[in-house]
Every structure is written in C-alpha cells, then in structure tokens.
Amino acid sequence: MHVDGWTLLLQAVNFLILVWLLRHFLYRPVLAVIAERQAATERVRTQAEAIRQEADGMRHGLEDARAGLAAERDRLLAAARAAAEAERAALLDGARAEADRLLADARARLEEERRQALAALHGQAAALGTDLAGRLLRAAGGDDGRFLDAACRSVEDLPEAQRHALAGGETPVPVRLVTVTPLDPAPWRERLAAALGRPVALEAAEDPGLIAGVELHFPHTVLRHSWKQALAEATEELTRDDDAHASA
C-alpha cells in the first residue's frame, strides 16, 4: 500500500489550519459568550447573595430590636410597677399617718371636750349642789351667834403673835362684823375684845349672801365662818379634784 507523503503533509497542514480557523471563529466567541453569561449569572447570584445577606442582617437587626423592645418594655413595666408600688406604699403610709394624726387629734379633741364637758358638768353639779345646799340652808335658817362664837373661839385659839397680827397694831382694833341677820353688837364686842385681848371698835353689817355665819374683817385679814365660805371651799375642792382626775 502506497502512502502519499504530500497528501499526508497537506492533510496535516489542512487540519492545523482548520484548528486555527475554528478556534478563531467558533470556540473563542462561543466560549466568550458562555463565560460572559456565567459571569453575569455569577454577578446576579452574588447580588442576590448580597441582598439575601443584607436581608438576613436586617432580619437579625429587627429581631434584636424586637428583643430589645421586649426587654425595654419589661424593664419599663417593672420600673412602672416598682414606682407605682412605692407610690402606693407612700400614699398608704401618708394616709395611715394622716389617719393616725386625725384620729389622735380627734381623740385629743374628744378627750379635751370630754374633760371640758366633765369639768363643766362638775362645775354645774358643784354649783347646783352649793346652790341647792344654800337654798336648803337658807330655808333651814342659821344661828349667826353660834357661828360668831365659833369665830371667837378660833381667834382665841390663835397664838399671841397671830392675834397681834390680826389686830394690826391698832387700839381699839377696828373690826367689821358682817352677818346675815342684824345682831346686837354690844355683847359680841366684849366677847371679841376678850378673845383678842384688846378693845375692839366693832362695826356691824349685813350680807344675806353669807347664807348663815359671820365674817370678821380685821385691818389686814378677813376671818370667815359662814356657809358661803364653806360651800365655796367645797366647790373649789370638788373642782380641784376633778381637774386632778382629768389630768391623771
């Protein structure tokens, strides 16, 4: 079998030329288009990936913000609750203190009013008692001479120094004798001079307010022996006892 060298060489050259031609007119443009399309696809994919990542970032941001909002809401609610609780406690304390104060004031006022009412009642009772006693004593009538005798005895019972002080250093001693009913002063002048141990210038006077009894007005001292004085002392003593009880 004969092999033609020229044909072999020409076919080899032909094929190499065809390789160059197809490389230039077929492979290069087609591969370029495919590469460009792949690049475009990759570009779109990259953009989509970037958008997806951005969306993920935004989603994460929103989730974080939402979580932050929930935490902030819880914190604010807790703070509001605490503030409300503190305010409520403060208001309750204030109201309790105000109520206690009002109660204490009311109690004090009530106590004061009660004490005043009691004092007034005692005063009225004492006044009523003394008035009643005065009326009864006045209706029963009294013996002024007996009271005057008792007064003279009490003068006699005084020490000398006090009797001297009663006299006020005057002679005759000016004594004003007040009685409920008029008395004959002569015997009583003698009785009184004997009790004082000095002469007496006796002046008689009347005072129905004494109920019963006498008052001896010395120069500096008044010696009272009468129901008026006794009732006044009893009233004063009753009133003083009431005040002591009320303050206790």
Place this chain on the structure above:
Amino acid sequence: MTESPLTAPVVFTLGPVPVTLPVVTTWGLMALLTLAAVLATRRLTVERPGRVQAVLELIVQTLQKQIGETMQADATPFLPLLGTLFLYLATANLSGLMPGLKAPTAFIETAAALALIVLLGSQVYGIRARGLWAYLKGFAHPTPLLLPLNLLSEVTRAFSLSVRLFGNVMSGEFVIAIVLSLAGLFVPVPLMALELLLGLVQAYIFTILAAVFIGGAVGSIERG
C-alpha cells in the same frame, strides 16, 4: 494494471505537489465548517440566545465536558485541537455518504496525518505541562527497562489510531459500494445508516483516544 482503490486519486498538481481527492475534500469541509462557524457566531448574545446559538453552545459545551471528563482536567486549552478533531472527523466520515464524494478518512494519509498530529500534540502538551526532562523521564517509568517499550508504544498507539480509523471508514465505504454495485439503488440504505452511526462512533473513539493520550502525556491521567 488498475490503480489500487486505496490510493488517493490526484485531482490536480501544483508544481511538484500532487493535490489528491482527500485534500480537496478536506478543503471543502474546512470551508463548510468555517463558513458555518462564521454564520452561526455572527449574532451571539448573552441575554437571549437563539436556537442556532443554543445548539452551538450545546455542541461546544458537550465537547468541553466530554474532553474534561476524559482528561480529568480543564478542557479549555485542549478544546481547539480535540474539538476540531471530532468535528472534522464527524463531517469527514459522513461526507462519504454524499453521492460523488469519498470520505477523506477512507485514505490512510488523512488518518495518518491526524494520528501524527495527535502524537506530536501529546509530546508538545506533555513537555509544556511537565517540562522536557520530567516528560522524558516518564518514558522510563516504572523502570528504565521499559523505555524501549514505552517509546514503541507511543508510535504504535498513533499507528493503531490511524489504522483503526482508516480501516473502519474505508471498509464501510467498500461494503456500501460493493452492495450498491450488486443489488441496486435502495438496498445499501440500511448499510448507509449503519455507516452513519459508525462514522460518528469512529470520530468519538478517535477523539477520546486522543484525549486519553494527551491526558497521559500532561499527567492529568495515568499513562496508558
């Protein structure tokens, strides 16, 4: 004495150079493929590829994928050579079915030229990828005792490549011609359909084997 049917008939001569039928047929196929490529790639777009562009991209990507899977490497540097090999072989093998034409690959010169290009191409790619010394050392692998056998296998592989292609295409055409001369017009049609399939299969086998040889040379796959 009649001329052997295996001898390429001379169409014309250019000085001392006889231009034979397979060369002229190859020129026609080159013109056809180049014109088709130019026409098909005139209006390539990225956004809205047409039907022609879609088919074109499908062909190129399929070739790229097949070569890449065979070589287990990026096929882009080898696509012009191997892709053109397949396209040329497919059109050349099928051209024999056209009335009045004879497939260029039915002549041993064409098959030998292609096998020679594959042989030289694998050496060039191997040296570029691995360096001259490393590439030459590969022939002494796994032991220097195998160096003569390895060198011989390089040549015999190319030889078998060319003879396989030549024998298949040539025999197919002969069978069709004999049947046609004996039985009439439509009888060889099934044989022509078979030849159509055989032509594509031979193109595929030649291209895949070339990819395997070049892959073995560059080291992306184990040398066969």
